[in-house]
Amino acid sequence: MRVLGIEGTAWCASAALHDAETGSTRIESDPYEPDSGGIHPREAAEHMSEAIPRVVETVLDAAESEYGPNAIDAVAFSRGPGLGPCLRTVGTAARALSGALDVPLVGVNHMVAHLEIGRHESGFSNPVCLNASGANAHLLGYHDGRYRVLGETMDAGVGNAIDKFTRHVGWTHPGGPKVEAAAAEVSGTDRGADAADLLDLPYVVKGMDFSFSGISSAANDAYDDGEPVEEICFSLQEHVFAMLTEVSERALSLTGADELVLGGGVGQNDRLREMLETMCAARGAAFHAPDPRYLRDNAGMIAVLGAKMAAAGDTLAIRDSRIDPNFRPDQVPVTWRDDESSVARLGTGSEGDRESEDDLESEGDLESEGDHDRRGAEAVVDVVRASANGTTIDGPIVRKRRIPKEYRHPALDRSLRRERTVAEARLTSEARRAGVPTPLVYDVDVPGATLTLQYVGERDLARLLRGGDGEGADRTGGDRTGGDRTVRAVRSVGRHLARLHGAGFVHGDPTTRNVRVGEENVRVREGESGSGRTHDRTYLIDFGLGYHTGHVEDHAMDLHVFEGSVTATATDPDRLIDAFEEGYREEGEETVLDRLREVRGRGRYR
Numbered sequence: 001m002r003v004l005g006i007e008g009t010a011w012c013a014s015a016a017l018h019d020a021e022t023g024s025t026r027i028e029s030d031p032y033e034p035d036s037g038g039i040h041p042r043e044a045a046e047h048m049s050e051a052i053p054r055v056v057e058t059v060l061d062a063a064e065s066e067y068g069p070n071a072i073d074a075v076a077f078s079r080g081p082g083l084g085p086c087l088r089t090v091g092t093a094a095r096a097l098s099g100a101l102d103v104p105l106v107g108v109n110h111m112v113a114h115l116e117i118g119r120h121e122s123g124f125s126n127p128v129c130l131n132a133s134g135a136n137a138h139l140l141g142y143h144d145g146r147y148r149v150l151g152e153t154m155d156a157g158v159g160n161a162i163d164k165f166t167r168h169v170g171w172t173h174p175g176g177p178k179v180e181a182a183a184a185e186v187s188g189t190d191r192g193a194d195a196a197d198l199l200d201l202p203y204v205v206k207g208m209d210f211s212f213s214g215i216s217s218a219a220n221d222a223y224d225d226g227e228p229v230e231e232i233c234f235s236l237q238e239h240v241f242a243m244l245t246e247v248s249e250r251a252l253s254l255t256g257a258d259e260l261v262l263g264g265g266v267g268q269n270d271r272l273r274e275m276l277e278t279m280c281a282a283r284g285a286a287f288h289a290p291d292p293r294y295l296r297d298n299a300g301m302i303a304v305l306g307a308k309m310a311a312a313g314d315t316l317a318i319r320d321s322r323i324d325p326n327f328r329p330d331q332v333p334v335t336w337r338d339d340e341s342s343v344a345r346l347g348t349g350s351e352g353d354r355e356s357e358d359d360l361e362s363e364g365d366l367e368s369e370g371d372h373d374r375r376g377a378e379a380v381v382d383v384v385r386a387s388a389n390g391t392t393i394d395g396p397i398v399r400k401r402r403i404p405k406e407y408r409h410p411a412l413d414r415s416l417r418r419e420r421t422v423a424e425a426r427l428t429s430e431a432r433r434a435g436v437p438t439p440l441v442y443d444v445d446v447p448g449a450t451l452t453l454q455y456v457g458e459r460d461l462a463r464l465l466r467g468g469d470g471e472g473a474d475r476t477g478g479d480r481t482g483g484d485r486t487v488r489a490v491r492s493v494g495r496h497l498a499r500l501h502g503a504g505f506v507h508g509d510p511t512t513r514n515v516r517v518g519e520e521n522v523r524v525r526e527g528e529s530g531s532g533r534t535h536d537r538t539y540l541i542d543f544g545l546g547y548h549t550g551h552v553e554d555h556a557m558d559l560h561v562f563e564g565s566v567t568a569t570a571t572d573p574d575r576l577i578d579a580f581e582e583g584y585r586e587e588g589e590e591t592v593l594d595r596l597r598e599v600r601g602r603g604r605y606r
């Protein structure tokens with residue numbers, strides 16, 4: 001199968017021919033280069049209408065001279081997301097060509113193409129995908145027929161966030177390569193590792209979501225204040241890419257996946273690639289970054305995915321082929337994958353750390369086996385048996401140490417570990433005072449970034465979700481189905497978050513991994529059969545990203561983060577999400593739920 005791909009979502013007019021049999025791809029691109037400032041939508045559209053026919057013709061001519069008159073089996077085009085006027089030009093050209101050549105039309109989601117090209121090249125079966133492009137920044141993972149958004153920017157795309165600064169400085173689009181070159185002047189000297197070179201900029205991650213609006217403005221302010229532009233560029237990269245690397249690691253940890261692929265134009269940046277590579281190496285995950293010509297916008301990725309879709313029969317009738325400027329990656333039914341398994345691999349044995357922890361517990365040999373290590377996304381957790389903990393504390397304890405992250409600038413790393421250790425200690429206790437079950441905090445060692453905490457629960461909610469019906473059924477006494485057990489657990493998480501918000505702070509990272517679930521004995525009520533009864537207690541842990549805030553938006557984000565982690569990993573997310581929101585409604589404010597719906601529906605392509 002040979003597919004003609006056409007790309008033109010914003011700045012790059014491009015056509016490509018991909019031959020699925022030989023694997024060869026020929027790409028012809030013509031970028032729009034504004035004389036000043038950023039992308040002007042009207043100019044970009046004008047560029048597309050001139051350049052698209054040209055690049056298509058070049059590729060078609062080459063195809064015909066190589067393969068003869070019936071060179072093309074399908075025409076694939078990027079349907080969105082992107083700038084409407086640009087997309088319309090591409091759509092019109094693609095429809096006309098599919099008619100003229102009498103071959104099927106394939107509508108490709110540009111963001112899914114950015115991620116599939118890495119999967120295609122690497123041969124990874126089920127990676128977490130980081131899309132770092134101009135107008136977007138997503139973490140995606142395949143689950144139950146779609147690429148789910150595990151995390152994403154809450155405002156600007158990563159490239160746009162950087163370009164906003166370069167526009168302020170007066171540099172032309174694209175700004176990313178210029179920032180990289182300027183930053184290299186700092187990191188090229190050994191001053192790079194020196195704390196003095198790193199400007200303090202906002203670092204905002206919320207679970208696997210993140211925000212760049214504050215950092216762009218702070219970088220602009222630093223420039224206006226006379227900070228050297230190289231140092232701003234260096235600090236901007238260190239912060240922005242560390243945020244992306246951190247959320248990628250959290251996604252690997254949440255899903256249990258051990259493969260990461262990179263996509264998008266910002267992926268051409270060496271420092272970002274280096275950070276991701278370092279992070280993956282440290283946790284034993286495989287990492288793949290495609291060749292730069294497949295990272296920046298190009299029609300090769302459209303043709304490669306187009307060929308897979310066409311082979312799966314996933315083609316479009318002309319009347320259904322409208323473009324979609326807000327086309328989200330999770331709207332695309334994935335028809336072309338033969339591997340149906342989910343990116344979420346918890347409980348299948350590929351994720352050693354949590355698995356062995358739970359085995360240890362279920363065999364009831366925590367005390368006899370002794371100490372046990374676990375490595376989460378940011379900390380190493382030691383479970384210490386009761387008789388060896390050297391205290392009078394009855395029951396196992398955990399020592400949780402935030403380990404240095406080699407990928408991060410040392411000064412940034414130190415301050416994050418310190419801040420989060422302090423926040424966790426403080427908010428874990430505050431939450432308990434607000435009536436939310438949390439571990440007792442026995443000791444805080446701020447310089448060592450280490451907390452000593454009570455061991456709570458038996459397993460995390462992520463594992464309970466994966467366990468499905470079988471797991472909970474016989475462990476909960478009167479409860480018939482584990483499904484009900486998980487529903488009750490998520491409802492209580494809703495109540496817990498409402499209480500935190502009522503007390504004036506957010507958890508910051510309420511994913512299913514940060515909820516522990518354990519049985520608790522309750523007294524037998526009169527007339528009830530059976531010798532005893534237990535019910536579940538759900539604890540919130542890991543308050544390191546929490547902070548005090550009364551903003552409805554921040555409260556809604558907490559709910560969004562939790563729902564994101566459920567949607568990405570649960571088999572029947574809708575029921576769970578309803579229960580979670582019911583729980584929140586019981587104790588929280590309706591305005592927060594209204595805002596949550598707004599956050600969810602927000603188009604983020606700016």
Ligand SMILES: C[C@@H](O)[C@H](NC(=O)OP(=O)(O)OC[C@H]1O[C@@H](n2cnc3c(N)ncnc32)[C@H](O)[C@@H]1O)C(=O)O
Nearest residue numbers: 009010133134135136159174175176265266269296297
């Ligand atoms: C919707 C679609 O039009 C859009 N595509 C897009 O933004 O082009 P893409 O090629 O994926 O990414 C361009 C961005 O990539 C940045 N970029 C290019 N080289 C870079 C580098 N060396 N370091 C940092 N950023 C770089 C540019 O500054 C620009 O912001 C998208 O994928 O979001």
Ligand SMILES: [Fe+2]
Nearest residue numbers: 133134265297
């Ligand atoms: Fe792109």
